[in-house]
Amino acid sequence: MFASFLTGAVAMGVVYLFGCIGETLIEKAGNLNLGIPGIMSLGALGGAIGVNLYFAIFGTGDIIGIFLMIIAIIMSGLFAALGGLLYAFLTVTLQANQNVTGLVLTTFGVGFMKFIGSSMDQSLLTRASRSIKTLFTFYEDLGVFGQLFFSYGFLVYLAFILAITLHFVLKKTKVGLFLRSVGESPQTADAQGINVTVYKYSAILIGSAIAGLGGLYYVMDRSGGTTFVEANIEAFGWLSVALVIFSMWKPTIGMVGSIIFGGLTILPNYLGISNVQLKLFAMLPYIFTVIVLIVTSILDAKTSKPPQGLGINYFREER
Amino acid sequence: MNKENKKVHTPLFTTFKRFDMPKWQGILIRVGAIAISIIISLIIAMIVCQGKPIDIAKFFFEGATIRPWKLFLDAAILLGFGMAILPAFKMRYWNMGANGQVLVGSLVSIIIMFYLKDFGMKSGFNNFLLLVFMFAGSLLASIIWAVIPAIFKTFFGTNETLFTLMMNYIASAxxxxxxxxLAKGAKESPGVINMDTQTGWLHSPINEYFIPIVVIILVAVFIHIYMTKTKHGYEAIVLGDSINTARYVGMNTKKIMIRTLILSGAICGIIGFLFTSVINHSINTTTCGSLGFTAVLIAWLSNFNPLIMALVSFALAFLTLGTSKITASYQLGSNNLSSVIIGLIFFSILISEFFIRYKVKINIKRKEKEEPQKVEKVEPQEIETVKEEVK
Incomplete structure (x- = not known):
């Protein structure tokens, strides 16, 4: 029981983890992207289009998992990155307000996914989902241990690999150092000879692509490809943004946080409560987020501060 | 770095800040941007629906104009949401929670309406009292929902954007x-409350759209006067412009912030009450749709001007009704075409803002440099890693 809850928590949390890693990368470059829900939706849509593309190329016979995965990931990342490109162009190049641009992107992305997705063939997604849900087929032989660590699809492992990679890039490499300096103080970074625009664009594009995988993961893996249009990706997007604050902009804490958030999301299903109470307990992750927001702001610890230049566009000539 | 060897690079584009654009030109650019985005959207609609452009345009206008009262009501509600968030936004307080605030208000008045049904049925006066209770309940609930994040924002600096967003989902749950x-666990929803007796329903003269429209217009006028003519409104604006200035002149910033959010919440409460008593007599999680978000965008991109906000609200209501007719006619299953179009319109407005604020100049092979004080910003692909000022 507990093992299945924990497995479920990890599996659910990965949706948030993708969003969190992507947003962390973007925020480290000094841009607050409130378009994450839209970007995740675009990623979900792109992934679904990728699946359709796969079946168009390889036919609807036996599924070759690896090709399916590659095409879905590429398409999902591409769609999400296009959303990110729009955001980057507006906020970095055209100096538009970041919050407003993000909200427009959310409105657009969520609407676009549901609009295009509503006329899409769901059965293909369901079929595709079945073939990618487990990466290691031997996990059942390993008992609880196998269930906890080897029962997931490829994207789950990818999320954790990306989180650890991002941690190392930010902490141990020159690129990471430069990126952080761009987020903290673009003026200083610019004076140091760092190309602020290139860093911001790259971070936003890569971050968006990663966040988009969260949408792909949800519709393809977590939900089994069935609830595409009804998918509440918007809410997941907001929780991902909140997870960034919870993680104090650290991908490693984000990994743990994602499991907590995921656990709270699925907890009501494990409490053995009635359908009526289930509706009420659906607010758990949101209440937890509110508490997290309040506690982090009260603690106001030095380590939990966002990048200093967050949310402020960089006008080069205002030095 | 070796300065001598570094070539002076003239960017292909330079942008200057504009101060001299006539008002009509700005309006023209915006209208042009909106027109372009609508054309793009209709092309998307054409591709997805695979219908003739004439048909699509016909459905669009038919859907928007076939029920003019409904059109005005939708526009008014959108404007109402905009008015609810406007005072807070003037303070640079990102209230994303209008949806949740309206929902709880409406919810509380639904509960009162449901449980005090017998009381309200006794006489005409009792029914009036019931309406008063519903109104008070709605107002109070919305104010509480709006003020909670504000309190934490003022005292601890809690991020209000995410806080209010989360409050939306909590309200929705x-x-x-x-x-x-209310449905006694039998169904998801009890549907329309007091369908048989119409207790707690506010009967509006002319038709059910009349009262909400009039009330929201009054609210809009009130907010306009509040923001432009009163001390309270002025203080909120000063706070938004510079919190340090506000502190310096001795304003109680905490009090101003909470007071303004009480006003925001109260307007949400009024809308919630209207939803319950006049418009829907029922509630569900999608009652507010994404009106709260759309209102944020409208307020921001109308520059917080109530008249422009009213016009934009009307245009968006027109669009939403028109596109819902298109999606219904082609059986697309979901009316999200309007969100797509609204997104595209706002994107193009954001882009057009740039051209209103800045002038772009293309540099064709020039040796001399631009006057430095006029250069506003530089296109990204042309920025050199190190830009040295060579005298």
Whole structure:
């Protein structure tokens, strides 16, 4: 029981983890992207289009998992990155307000996914989902241990690999150092000879692509490809943004946080409560987020501060 | 770095800040941007629906104009949401929670309407009292929902954007729960409350759209006067412009912030009450749709001007009704075409803002440099890693 809850928590949390890693990368470059829900939706849509593309190329016979995965990931990342490109162009190049641009992107992305997705063939997604849900087929032989660590699809492992990679890039490499300096103080970074625009664009594009995988993961893996249009990706997007604050902009804490958030999301299903109470307990992750927001702001610890230049566009000539 | 060897690079584009653009030109650019985005959207609609452009345009206008009262009501509600968030936004307080605030207000008045049905049925005066209770309940609930994040924002600097967003989802879960309870666990929702007796329904003269429209217009006028003519409104604006200035001149910033959010919440409460008593007599999690978000965008991109906000609200209501007719006619299953179009329109407005604020100049092979004080910003692909000022 507990093992299945924990497995479920990890599996659910990965949706948030993708969003969190992507947003962390973007925020480290000094841009607050409130378009994450839209970007995740675009990623979900792109992934679904990728699946359709796969079946168009390889036919609807036996599924070759690896090709399916590659095409879905590429398409999902591409769609999400296009959303990110729009955001980057507006906020970095055209100096538009970041919050407003993000909200427009959310409105657009969520609407676009549901609009295009509503006329899409769901059965293909369901079929595709079945073939990618487990990466290691031997996990059942390993008992609880196998269930906890080897029962997931490829994207789950990818999320954790990306989180650890991002941690190392930010902490141990020159690129990471430069990126952080761009987020903290673009003026200083610019004076140091760092190309602020290139860093911001790259971070936003890569971050968006990663966040988009969260949408792909949800519709393809977590939900089994069935609830595409009804998918509440918007809410997941907001929780991902909140997870960034919870993680104090650290991908490693984000990994743990994602499991907590995921656990709270699925907890009501494990409490053995009635359908009526289930509706009420659906607010758990949101209440937890509110508490997290309040506690982090009260603690106001030095380590939990966002990048200093967050949310402020960089006008080069205002030095 | 070796300065001598570094070539002076003239960017292909330079942008200057504009101060001299006539008002009509700015309006023209905006209208042009909106027109372009609508054309793009209709092309998307054409591709997805695979219908003739003439048909699509016909459905669009038919859907928007066939029920003019409904059109005005939708526009008014959107404007109402805009008015609810406007005072807070003037303070640079990102209230994303208008949806949740309206929902809880409406929810509380639904509960009162449901449980005090017998009381309200006794006489005409009792029914009036019931309406008063519903109104008070709605107002109070919305104010509480709006003020909670504001309190934490003022005292601890809690991020209000995410806080208010989360409050939306909490409100939505409450609505789902209460609906289940009111339906005695049998269905997801009790549907229209007091359908048979119409207790707690506010009967509007002319038709059910009249009162909400009039009330929201009055609210808009009030907010306009409040923001432009009163001390309270002025203080909120000063706070938004510079919190340090406000502190320096001795304003109680905490009090101003909470007071303004009480006003925001109260307007949400009024809308919630209108939803319950006049418009829907029922509630569900999608009652507010994404009106709260759209209102944020409208307020921001109308520059907080109530008249422009009214016009934009009307245009968006027109669009939404028109596109819902298109999606219904082609059986697309979901009316999200309007969100797509609204997104595209706002994107193009954001882009057009740039051209209103800045002038772009293309540099063709020039040796001399631009006057430095006029250069506003530089296109990204042309920025050199190190830009040295060579005298």
């Amino acid at each position: 409450l609505v789902a729960y209460v609906n289940y309870v």
